[in-house]
Amino acid sequence: MMMDSKEKILAVREEEIQKLNASDCRILVCSGTGCIATGSHKIYEKFMELVQDTPGIEIEFAPHDSHDEKEEKVSVKKTGCQGVCELGPLVRIQKKDKVIQYTKVQIEDCQEILERSVLEDEVVERLLYKKKGKAYLGPDDIPFIAKQTRIALKNCGKFDAESMGEYLASGGFGAIIKALYEMTPEEVVDAVDKSGIRGRGGGGFPAGRKWKQVARQPEKIRYVVCNGDEGDPGAFMDGSVMEGDPFRLIEGMMLAAYAVSAQNGYIYVRAEYPMSVARLKHAIACMEEAGLLGDHILGTDFSFQLHINRGAGAFVCGEGSALTASIEGNRGMPRVKPPRTVEKGLWEKPTVLNNVETFANIPEIILNGPDWYRGIGTESSPGTKTFSLTGAIENTGLIEVPMGTTLREIIFDIGGGVKEGGTFKAVQIGGPSGGCLTEKHLDVPLDFDSVKKYGAIVGSGGLVVMDEHTCMVEVARFFMSFTQRESCGKCVPCREGTKRMLEILEKIVAGEGEIEDIDRLKELGEMVKSMALCGLGKSAPLPVLSTLREFMDEYVEHIQDKKCRAKVCQSLRRFMINPEFCKGCGKCAKNCPVGAITGVRKEFYHIDTSICIKCNACKDNCAFDAIYIEA
Amino acid sequence: MGIMKIDGRKVEFTDEKNVLSVIRNAGINIPTLCYHSEVSTFGACRLCTVEDDKGRTFASCSEEPRDGMVIYTNSGKVKKYRKLIVELLLAAHCRDCTTCVRSGECTLQELARRLGVTDVRFKNTREERPIDDSSPSIIRDPNKCILCGDCVRACEELQGIGALGFTFRGTDAVVMPAFNKRIADTFCVNCGQCRVFCPTGAISIRSNIDEVWDALADPDVRVVAQVAPAVRVAVGEAFGVEKGRSVMGKIVNGLHRMGFDEVYDTTFAADMTVMEESAEFLERIEKGGPLPLLTSCCPAWVKYVTDQRKEFIPNVSTCRSPQGMMSAAVKEYYRDPQKAAGKKTIMVSIMPCTAKKMEAKRSNSFTKGEQDTDIVITTTELIRMIKNFGLDFSALMPESSDIPFGFGSGGGVLFGVTGGVTEAVLRRLIPEHDKTALDEIAESGVRGDDAVKELTIPYKGMDVKICVVNGLANAARIMDKVKAGEAEYHLIEVMACRRGCIMGGGQPTHAGPRTKAARAHGIYNADNVAIIKKPDENPLLNSLYETLMKGKEHELLHNEFY
Amino acid sequence: MLDQSYYQMTDEIIGRYGKAPASLIPILQDIQEEYRYLPGELLTYVAGEIGVKEAKAYSVATFYENFSFEQKGKYVIKVCDGTACHVRKSAPVLEALLKELGLSKKKHTTDDMLFTVETVSCLGACGLAPTLMVNEEVHPTMTPEKAIELIQELRGESR
Numbered sequence A: 001m002m003m004d005s006k007e008k009i010l011a012v013r014e015e016e017i018q019k020l021n022a023s024d025c026r027i028l029v030c031s032g033t034g035c036i037a038t039g040s041h042k043i044y045e046k047f048m049e050l051v052q053d054t055p056g057i058e059i060e061f062a063p064h065d066s067h068d069e070k071e072e073k074v075s076v077k078k079t080g081c082q083g084v085c086e087l088g089p090l091v092r093i094q095k096k097d098k099v100i101q102y103t104k105v106q107i108e109d110c111q112e113i114l115e116r117s118v119l120e121d122e123v124v125e126r127l128l129y130k131k132k133g134k135a136y137l138g139p140d141d142i143p144f145i146a147k148q149t150r151i152a153l154k155n156c157g158k159f160d161a162e163s164m165g166e167y168l169a170s171g172g173f174g175a176i177i178k179a180l181y182e183m184t185p186e187e188v189v190d191a192v193d194k195s196g197i198r199g200r201g202g203g204g205f206p207a208g209r210k211w212k213q214v215a216r217q218p219e220k221i222r223y224v225v226c227n228g229d230e231g232d233p234g235a236f237m238d239g240s241v242m243e244g245d246p247f248r249l250i251e252g253m254m255l256a257a258y259a260v261s262a263q264n265g266y267i268y269v270r271a272e273y274p275m276s277v278a279r280l281k282h283a284i285a286c287m288e289e290a291g292l293l294g295d296h297i298l299g300t301d302f303s304f305q306l307h308i309n310r311g312a313g314a315f316v317c318g319e320g321s322a323l324t325a326s327i328e329g330n331r332g333m334p335r336v337k338p339p340r341t342v343e344k345g346l347w348e349k350p351t352v353l354n355n356v357e358t359f360a361n362i363p364e365i366i367l368n369g370p371d372w373y374r375g376i377g378t379e380s381s382p383g384t385k386t387f388s389l390t391g392a393i394e395n396t397g398l399i400e401v402p403m404g405t406t407l408r409e410i411i412f413d414i415g416g417g418v419k420e421g422g423t424f425k426a427v428q429i430g431g432p433s434g435g436c437l438t439e440k441h442l443d444v445p446l447d448f449d450s451v452k453k454y455g456a457i458v459g460s461g462g463l464v465v466m467d468e469h470t471c472m473v474e475v476a477r478f479f480m481s482f483t484q485r486e487s488c489g490k491c492v493p494c495r496e497g498t499k500r501m502l503e504i505l506e507k508i509v510a511g512e513g514e515i516e517d518i519d520r521l522k523e524l525g526e527m528v529k530s531m532a533l534c535g536l537g538k539s540a541p542l543p544v545l546s547t548l549r550e551f552m553d554e555y556v557e558h559i560q561d562k563k564c565r566a567k568v569c570q571s572l573r574r575f576m577i578n579p580e581f582c583k584g585c586g587k588c589a590k591n592c593p594v595g596a597i598t599g600v601r602k603e604f605y606h607i608d609t610s611i612c613i614k615c616n617a618c619k620d621n622c623a624f625d626a627i628y629i630e631a
Numbered sequence B: 001m002g003i004m005k006i007d008g009r010k011v012e013f014t015d016e017k018n019v020l021s022v023i024r025n026a027g028i029n030i031p032t033l034c035y036h037s038e039v040s041t042f043g044a045c046r047l048c049t050v051e052d053d054k055g056r057t058f059a060s061c062s063e064e065p066r067d068g069m070v071i072y073t074n075s076g077k078v079k080k081y082r083k084l085i086v087e088l089l090l091a092a093h094c095r096d097c098t099t100c101v102r103s104g105e106c107t108l109q110e111l112a113r114r115l116g117v118t119d120v121r122f123k124n125t126r127e128e129r130p131i132d133d134s135s136p137s138i139i140r141d142p143n144k145c146i147l148c149g150d151c152v153r154a155c156e157e158l159q160g161i162g163a164l165g166f167t168f169r170g171t172d173a174v175v176m177p178a179f180n181k182r183i184a185d186t187f188c189v190n191c192g193q194c195r196v197f198c199p200t201g202a203i204s205i206r207s208n209i210d211e212v213w214d215a216l217a218d219p220d221v222r223v224v225a226q227v228a229p230a231v232r233v234a235v236g237e238a239f240g241v242e243k244g245r246s247v248m249g250k251i252v253n254g255l256h257r258m259g260f261d262e263v264y265d266t267t268f269a270a271d272m273t274v275m276e277e278s279a280e281f282l283e284r285i286e287k288g289g290p291l292p293l294l295t296s297c298c299p300a301w302v303k304y305v306t307d308q309r310k311e312f313i314p315n316v317s318t319c320r321s322p323q324g325m326m327s328a329a330v331k332e333y334y335r336d337p338q339k340a341a342g343k344k345t346i347m348v349s350i351m352p353c354t355a356k357k358m359e360a361k362r363s364n365s366f367t368k369g370e371q372d373t374d375i376v377i378t379t380t381e382l383i384r385m386i387k388n389f390g391l392d393f394s395a396l397m398p399e400s401s402d403i404p405f406g407f408g409s410g411g412g413v414l415f416g417v418t419g420g421v422t423e424a425v426l427r428r429l430i431p432e433h434d435k436t437a438l439d440e441i442a443e444s445g446v447r448g449d450d451a452v453k454e455l456t457i458p459y460k461g462m463d464v465k466i467c468v469v470n471g472l473a474n475a476a477r478i479m480d481k482v483k484a485g486e487a488e489y490h491l492i493e494v495m496a497c498r499r500g501c502i503m504g505g506g507q508p509t510h511a512g513p514r515t516k517a518a519r520a521h522g523i524y525n526a527d528n529v530a531i532i533k534k535p536d537e538n539p540l541l542n543s544l545y546e547t548l549m550k551g552k553e554h555e556l557l558h559n560e561f562y
Numbered sequence C: 001m002l003d004q005s006y007y008q009m010t011d012e013i014i015g016r017y018g019k020a021p022a023s024l025i026p027i028l029q030d031i032q033e034e035y036r037y038l039p040g041e042l043l044t045y046v047a048g049e050i051g052v053k054e055a056k057a058y059s060v061a062t063f064y065e066n067f068s069f070e071q072k073g074k075y076v077i078k079v080c081d082g083t084a085c086h087v088r089k090s091a092p093v094l095e096a097l098l099k100e101l102g103l104s105k106k107k108h109t110t111d112d113m114l115f116t117v118e119t120v121s122c123l124g125a126c127g128l129a130p131t132l133m134v135n136e137e138v139h140p141t142m143t144p145e146k147a148i149e150l151i152q153e154l155r156g157e158s159r
């Protein structure tokens, strides 16, 4: 249905709200990449089937938008990621008066859920989230979720990610309606500026200032570009927004376009996110059909077209100028600035380029005003930030917390502490462009400026928790191998420097390091950091430099004692047989591919470590646990 | 406009487009490997990095000058980092300086020495790649490539050919043609501009020096040289002679000393070209086409048209280039057994141009099925020969070139610069002979640095519209316009190299704006001092037309295009 | 020589995006999707059609990891080696796969053209690390054993 005036869209919204309220029970099946991987598609289909076949249920569910069907009583919906993919497939039963959150739902459970929780008011106890013997009923009871403040992820998990109607009913498009009918473009820019929101893509540049600069350009053709490249390996918040709440992202981009008078927008989506592309395409098609994208939106003079570009597998394309080069059909090589993107961005026209999460915050800022936004977070970094919590932690997942929340709160209160009661060693923040923070930084408030002081960055929000089983040198090597592989090769410091740094790190973990290597690493690292052309190179040495600073002893151990205390580095491990446990069965010797094990049957066996290739075969085959690894 | 502080001293700037230029104007030669004012700024080598008063480092080639800037060009930090960058480049480089053709003229080598890189601590782990010697003009050695992209930008932006590109990424990156094809299998026009821009030995001139030495050593061979106009204003650069000064006399002496039997001046042939081309032009005007007439003396341009703009082949002048005309005339001359005196004649053409090496082999410019120009060497190779021989070049006394092909008019010399062909043709067409008439032509707009010059000359009651272009990319744009009917000309002169042959692909490298201006000045100066200005007044030429050439003009002086 | 049908398909794909230099990447992506690799001839053809120099088209195609001039297997397995997966031991999963299929870090595709194994950094399902993707389907919480089972399953499927 065409919504070409304020009245029309408000009327449709009323209808949608009623439709939402009319349903007695909503079965919300998480359909983020994570839950789909654990099989939530099948759960969704099962529920659909069951709901249709079960007598006593009055259904008229609408998987996609349809405004003319009759009201439903029970509906089955696909939502975006709820942030706890580990517990998937997730199913939420939403009734007027209560919400039940089920985890790890299997096909076999669907019938029971339907009968007991949908038709009756019972709870399937065994599917609830449990921790330390305690079961949690609703999602908001789960500490992991309860302790968060969700703005960008507001709708993720609550509404149908593919339904424009539900987005409308949830208050969606309120901001663009407000902007178009009640605000001038300048006022929109002003509100964003006053809110103090800083870019969530890593740089932390104030979005309002960027928009102002674009609005000021003499050139009238302008673009709005959304950076959905999300390259940080181990971070998936932008993907969750794109697949879980595509309309919010688009509304944010529309607000930007209105604010700076841009006519066209592009969303650049990372290659590995096919679902994000599908959901965004669907959203754009719905909106075009409803006249919410295209010419004369909602009957005003505002016109805006939106396009999608898929990445093709290059991390560096997350960098602004590389991204626009890629949209233009070029190699994604960053270029020198000036000119800056705000002056000459896409096709050399003034361009607003922001991150997914940045855009996703804008509608709420416009709706609730900059003061409301400033009330969240810290003075210099207002608002919330999403983080992707992974590594050696009890609860991995996607979280959104106010800026300024401390690491301690995130890791221990929300994340439930270090996995399996391990000891906290460090946390890598900001992905391959970031650094590590340790025990002594646990109470540092996480905001753009504070973290920087300690040689790390908030970055896009990757948080990898590391315990005593993590080798810091190997972690540094891992990140360096990533950036080295992803270097575009344009500038010498990054192309040649990261390569040499990686070679040195590989040497050290292989037990062939020399003590001079530490100085070489530092020298190269400082040089690359200062001299590289773009952010990739400038930040590539950070993981090395920060581990060198915090864990120098581990480097020295690797080099001088040929020892890896975390027992991670293959080459530094030695396979040994404990004569006390060895029964002399000879099974190990039989399994050793290189004949490193010799011995006398029924007595004991011995491993010649100079021959051993550390394949683990002996250890796997010893029935008496007599083989151990010495670090 | 503004003032900045460089290394503690106040420096004024006006409209410099980047901090680098301000620094250089202030007398500090900051190292660069990827900056050329004539192509886009790439910012990849990072050697031009400077530090500001806040300890921020930035590449000076890609930063706009701002009033009040405070920068340090040689702070401890940037000095150390610059050196490390060069060390890293060398570490991934085939460092065979002693046998490298570029040694002594190589920017990388020079920087290593200047910055005091005395130790390379990292092993070269780059995969070794084969050398591409498929082209008659240039040789690509990827093992010496430092990936500065200068050649890529020159070929794409100046020449519009885009034969080379970056491929793959990171440390796997290689500069090469699509699918690693041989350069000879691409649309490369052999202009050699990539080689001029390349700071290392990764792209070099295909050398034919050894063949020349062999010929010189052969008693049964008469070795004849022809020297192009642009050569004489560039050779001196290598021997401490004032930039741009014509050293034709010294070259002639030097060549004689090395054993050349005859040394002729290509200017003579340029005069022939003017005669032939003017006649062809008038004929086409009378017959009504095909117009515009496109000049044919630049082989790179001709290859571009025959490769990629086939629809314009009929427009290309059938005239051979001066090199081709000279060789054909000389060979014809020595076909007379009396003149040949039992010796085989080998024509060595000394050119500012790498494309001429290709032109010499182009079969449509052969006479009687035989290649007229046997060996083409470039200015750079000539310099190497002089050094190899050990001649004290600057002390050589000038000698005049040999007769009967040793004398050209001032108009012929002008072929060395963009607009020169047109200017010489106009001299031929305009009946007046006095100085005012010549000055009028000179001031008609043919001269000057602009890439595209348009002029309208009244001739016999009509307005002759002429376009003078240098740089193939610019020529491509003009041809697009002509094709679209947006522009109409009678004559289009194209020189593939910016500013014409004085900046040809075989000329000495490291020629900045000053050298460029000096070379152009040298050409115009040679015209100024010439006694005869107009090609049609060249007495040697006229007598040759009456004798040797009579009735053979078409056979000797024109090409066939298919 | 490619069959004429390839060029017809390419024309159709070009039609989706229009003859402009900016269409290069999406066109190549669709060709790659269609044939699971990018035939060099088609790259040259597309370049000519949309007015891009061949060297430029080649330089773009080789820049991005997703384009391959070599044919890929029926099942393209991308093992995630992103941070989350790496710290939860994705390396043994990759090794097990390579070993099972007789592949190496240099040889990516099995001779029977059934499997191609690559690595990728993050599939966006980090909570379920380590992960891998078979064509477009993500498989969670992998172990070397599960990976080998998966291969056997796929082998059976393709029979």
Ligand SMILES: Cc1cc2nc3c(=O)[nH]c(=O)nc-3n(C[C@H](O)[C@H](O)[C@H](O)COP(=O)(O)O)c2cc1C
Pocket: A198, A199, A200, A201, A202, A203, A204, A205, A207, A227, A228, A229, A230, A231, A232, A315, A316, A317, A318, A319, A320, A321, A353, A354, A355, A356, A358, A359, A460, A534, A535, A536
């Ligand atoms: C190597 C590199 C990779 C980047 N990757 C991303 C990315 O994946 N997503 C993103 O939003 N920003 C990324 N950025 C930051 C962008 O350059 C840019 O600052 C950001 O998209 C601007 O949006 P914001 O101001 O809203 O953060 C990257 C930067 C660099 C240097």
Ligand code: SF4
Pocket: A316, A333, A334, A486, A487, A488, A489, A490, A491, A492, A494, A495, A532, A533, A534, A535, A536, A537, A538
């Ligand atoms: S820093 Fe690295 S990624 Fe950035 S331009 Fe230089 S080489 Fe490319």
Ligand code: SF4
Pocket: A577, A581, A582, A583, A584, A585, A586, A587, A588, A589, A604, A605, A621, A622, A623, A624, A625, A626, A627
């Ligand atoms: S398998 Fe275990 S018990 Fe048997 S010989 Fe080996 S170490 Fe001893």
Ligand code: SF4
Pocket: A575, A588, A591, A592, A593, A594, A595, A596, A597, A607, A611, A612, A613, A614, A615, A616, A617, A618, A619
């Ligand atoms: S680890 Fe492998 S190589 Fe080493 S002793 Fe055991 S079986 Fe042999």
Ligand code: SF4
Pocket: B093, B094, B095, B096, B097, B098, B100, B101, B102, B103, B104, B106, B107, B108, B109, B144, B200, B201, B202
């Ligand atoms: S290119 Fe330069 S540095 Fe390299 S070998 Fe030749 S002269 Fe030496």
Ligand code: SF4
Pocket: B097, B098
């Ligand atoms: S400069 Fe050094 S390396 Fe080169 S030839 Fe002389 S001694 Fe040998």
Ligand code: SF4
Pocket: B138, B154, B155, B159, B161, B162, B163, B164, B187, B188, B189, B190, B191, B192, B193, B194, B195
């Ligand atoms: S010789 Fe000219 S056309 Fe050929 S690659 Fe070099 S610059 Fe390009």
Ligand code: SF4
Pocket: B144, B145, B146, B147, B148, B149, B150, B151, B152, B175, B194, B197, B198, B199, B200, B202, B203
């Ligand atoms: S060939 Fe020469 S100019 Fe071209 S990138 Fe390599 S070093 Fe630079």
Ligand code: SF4
Pocket: B190, B191, B297, B298, B299, B300, B301, B352, B353, B354, B355, B356, B495, B496, B497, B500, B501, B502, B503, B504, B505
């Ligand atoms: S302009 Fe002169 S030097 Fe350049 S390619 Fe043409 S003929 Fe050769």
Ligand code: FES
Pocket: A030, A031, A032, A033, A034, A035, A036, A080, A081, A082, A083, A084, A085, A086, A088, A090, C127
């Ligand atoms: S996808 Fe379901 S919780 Fe993340």
Ligand code: FES
Pocket: B031, B032, B033, B034, B035, B042, B043, B044, B045, B046, B047, B048, B049, B059, B060, B061, B062
């Ligand atoms: S000259 Fe400035 S970066 Fe190369």
Ligand code: FES
Pocket: A233, A234, A235, A236, C080, C081, C082, C083, C084, C085, C086, C121, C122, C123, C124, C125, C126, C127, C129, C130, C131
């Ligand atoms: S790191 Fe493997 S899915 Fe994100």
